[in-house]
Amino acid sequence: MAATDTSTVDTASRAKALDRLKLGDTIFKNLTFLSALTVLLILGGVLISLMHGAWPAFREFGFFGFIAGESWNPVTEKFGALAPIYGTIIASFIALLIAAPVGIGIAIFLTELCPMSLRRPVGIAIELLAGIPSIIYGIWGLFFFAPFLQVYVQPALIKTFGSVPVLSTLFSGVPYGIGLLTASLILAIMVLPFITSIARDVFETVPPVLKESAYGMGCTTWEVVRNVVLPYTRTGVIGGMMLGLGRALGETMAVTFVIGNAHKVSASLLAPATTISATIANEFTEAVGDIYTSSLIALALILFIITFMVLSAARFMLMRLEKQKGA
Amino acid sequence: MYLSKLVSTFVISSALVTGIAQAADISGAGATFPYPLYSKWADTYKKETGNGLNYQSIGSGGGIKQIKAKTVTFGASDMPLKPEELKEAGLVQFPTVVGGDVPVVNLEGIASAELVLDGPTLAKIFLGEIKTWDDAAIKALNPTAKLSSQPIVVVRRSDGSGTTFIFTDYLSKVSPDWKAKVGANTSVEWPVGIGAKGNEGVANNVTQTKGSIGYVEYAYAKQNKMTAVRMINKDGKAVSPNAETFQAAAVNANWEKSDGYYVILTDEPGANSWPIAGATFIMMHKKPQDVANSTEALKFFDWAYTKGSQSAIDLDYVPMPANVIAQIKKTWNTEIQADGKPIYKTN
Numbered sequence: 038m039a040a041t042d043t044s045t046v047d048t049a050s051r052a053k054a055l056d057r058l059k060l061g062d063t064i065f066k067n068l069t070f071l072s073a074l075t076v077l078l079i080l081g082g083v084l085i086s087l088m089h090g091a092w093p094a095f096r097e098f099g100f101f102g103f104i105a106g107e108s109w110n111p112v113t114e115k116f117g118a119l120a121p122i123y124g125t126i127i128a129s130f131i132a133l134l135i136a137a138p139v140g141i142g143i144a145i146f147l148t149e150l151c152p153m154s155l156r157r158p159v160g161i162a163i164e165l166l167a168g169i170p171s172i173i174y175g176i177w178g179l180f181f182f183a184p185f186l187q188v189y190v191q192p193a194l195i196k197t198f199g200s201v202p203v204l205s206t207l208f209s210g211v212p213y214g215i216g217l218l219t220a221s222l223i224l225a226i227m228v229l230p231f232i233t234s235i236a237r238d239v240f241e242t243v244p245p246v247l248k249e250s251a252y253g254m255g256c257t258t259w260e261v262v263r264n265v266v267l268p269y270t271r272t273g274v275i276g277g278m279m280l281g282l283g284r285a286l287g288e289t290m291a292v293t294f295v296i297g298n299a300h301k302v303s304a305s306l307l308a309p310a311t312t313i314s315a316t317i318a319n320e321f322t323e324a325v326g327d328i329y330t331s332s333l334i335a336l337a338l339i340l341f342i343i344t345f346m347v348l349s350a351a352r353f354m355l356m357r358l359e360k361q362k363g364a
Numbered sequence: 365m366y367l368s369k370l371v372s373t374f375v376i377s378s379a380l381v382t383g384i385a386q387a388a389d390i391s392g393a394g395a396t397f398p399y400p401l402y403s404k405w406a407d408t409y410k411k412e413t414g415n416g417l418n419y420q421s422i423g424s425g426g427g428i429k430q431i432k433a434k435t436v437t438f439g440a441s442d443m444p445l446k447p448e449e450l451k452e453a454g455l456v457q458f459p460t461v462v463g464g465d466v467p468v469v470n471l472e473g474i475a476s477a478e479l480v481l482d483g484p485t486l487a488k489i490f491l492g493e494i495k496t497w498d499d500a501a502i503k504a505l506n507p508t509a510k511l512s513s514q515p516i517v518v519v520r521r522s523d524g525s526g527t528t529f530i531f532t533d534y535l536s537k538v539s540p541d542w543k544a545k546v547g548a549n550t551s552v553e554w555p556v557g558i559g560a561k562g563n564e565g566v567a568n569n570v571t572q573t574k575g576s577i578g579y580v581e582y583a584y585a586k587q588n589k590m591t592a593v594r595m596i597n598k599d600g601k602a603v604s605p606n607a608e609t610f611q612a613a614a615v616n617a618n619w620e621k622s623d624g625y626y627v628i629l630t631d632e633p634g635a636n637s638w639p640i641a642g643a644t645f646i647m648m649h650k651k652p653q654d655v656a657n658s659t660e661a662l663k664f665f666d667w668a669y670t671k672g673s674q675s676a677i678d679l680d681y682v683p684m685p686a687n688v689i690a691q692i693k694k695t696w697n698t699e700i701q702a703d704g705k706p707i708y709k710t711n
């Protein structure tokens with residue numbers, strides 16, 4: 038009798054304990070799910086409020102009319118996004134064009150060639166570069182870098198390429214110091230650490246046996262990098278470049294300081310230009326009138342879409358790399 | 365709109381929360397141009413009366429937005445609202461002080477107040493039609509100055525600004541070309557030049573860039589010891605920017621006859637008038653929701669008109685003439701009311 042009693046009590050208390058644990062698990066699961074949901078809600082909320090805010094501008098100018106419009110005139114309330122979109126894309130693209138080879142070069146040096154004693158200091162220096170607040174780049178750009186470019190670099194560029202067909206247009210005009218090229222150079226410095234650290238990480242995923250076999254066959258370091266390391270990590274490196282591009286697209290303060298903030302599409306890289314984020318930072322507080330404010334929000338929406346596309350492309354490439362590694 | 369309202373409500377409500385925490389402070393927002401003066405006034409006023417004033421220099425456009433949204437007790441702007449706009453929004457507006465925009469240059473071998481320009485030439489420079497410093501038009505005005513073929517770098521504001529309004533309004537008056545192509549507003553579609561944020565931004569860019577020309581509020585030119593330009597005014601006389609020439613521009617203005625004190629002091633007649641002068645304005649609701657705070661605000665401005673003149677002069681602003689102040693007080697009595705009675709009775 039007594040034995041049976043204890044066993045039923047045991048089963049009951051055990052079931053209770055199990056239930057309690059289950060409840061704990063359920064609560065935990067739901068809590069984490071809620072946290073995950075918050076991200077989606079915020080993202081959705083941002084997108085909806087941007088679309089809602091941008092609606093009057095799109096209704097007034099038409100979606101394509103707004104994107105292709107070159108004029109940005111607060112007096113007549115005619116707004117077009119072409120100049121900021123052009124500035125954003127060109128500045129980011131040139132930044133990437135400069136930062137990608139340099140960043141990959143640093144990563145190759147760090148993983149393949151660098152003596153062990155140098156590896157850590159250089160690595161830390163790169164990471165420190167990523168930690169500098171962008172406003173500091175802006176101030177440095179305005180007070181030191183732009184005057185330096187105006188006095189020494191830009192006149193030389195204008196003189197050197199003055200008679201070369203395409204380059205003479207790219208480097209024409211007055212050496213302002215500030216402009217699209219200066220902004221691109223600052224951006225290049227800013228995205229460099231991103232590209233470098235991602236490239237370094239993916240280079241380290243290359244199985245040593247592959248490299249060793251190549252070296253064993255008598256390959257030079259250049260051949261190993263070109264034929265083994267780079268093909269193996271191609272998607273990862275491109276993903277890293279895309280992340281850098283994402284950062285460059287959204288960068289605001291440093292660019293605002295050095296780009297010249299002119300709503301103009303000009304062929305010359307020395308001319309002042311503007312980017313989407315710089316325009317918003319400059320004009321939002323003082324935007325009087327519904328269409329003006331709405332046009333700025335529409336710009337924000339366009340930047341949101343561009344950045345989203347770039348980042349999803351990066352994700353996609355990194356995903357393919359993971360799969361490749363798994364196989 | 366929804367978003368911007370949300371943002372501004374948030375900013376202001378957080379400001380209000382801190383305001384309430386320090387007892388009933390008057391809250392105002394707007395123009396950056398009179399900010400040094402308003403904060404000086406607020407400081408002295410607090411010492412004398414114990415009442416604080418919370419002024420946020422968010423820019424003229426922001427000031428207009430926020431007073432219309434009723435999130436502040438008063439708004440401040442360098443661009444006066446037109447009488448019909450005032451009526452529509454139920455606002456009263458009055459000027460506090462007069463100041464001026466100053467063209468500044470960065471040219472080697474040119475001292476402050478050495479270079480002379482006139483309105484049409486200035487407009488042509490900012491239109492991009494005059495491209496080098498040795499252009500015939502500039503040389504004709506400065507026969508003795510050493511001017512090189514250095515390219516002109518135009519520096520202007522990238523953000524909206526009352527300073528820009530005064531400057532572009534002047535260019536519109538003196539150059540039909542400017543009026544047709546660009547116009548006057550707190551921000552415009554600039555034909556050429558580098559955009560910089562704030563008076564500080566323009567001052568910095570001009571200081572950094574050789575061969576540049578920009579325009580800043582007088583206090584910034586003076587504090588940064590920038591190379592100011594003398595202007596030829598409507599009477600054909602070359603004048604330097606200073607408190608006297610701003611005063612001369614204000615004296616000739618017809619405040620009494622102007623509805624809502626809508627007076628823009630650019631291109632005023634008078635042998636000694638600085639041509640790019642402007643007043644800065646306060647806007648308040650005719651039927652304020654928060655009567656107590658609005659009364660406090662009027663009390664503050666009454667104090668500022670009576671006792672604040674010296675600090676205005678110290679900071680290179682020009683106080684309003686006595687007859688204009690008397691009329692402004694009359695306006696308060698007749699226009700800012702609650703239940704048909706003035707909320708603040710002045711003598």
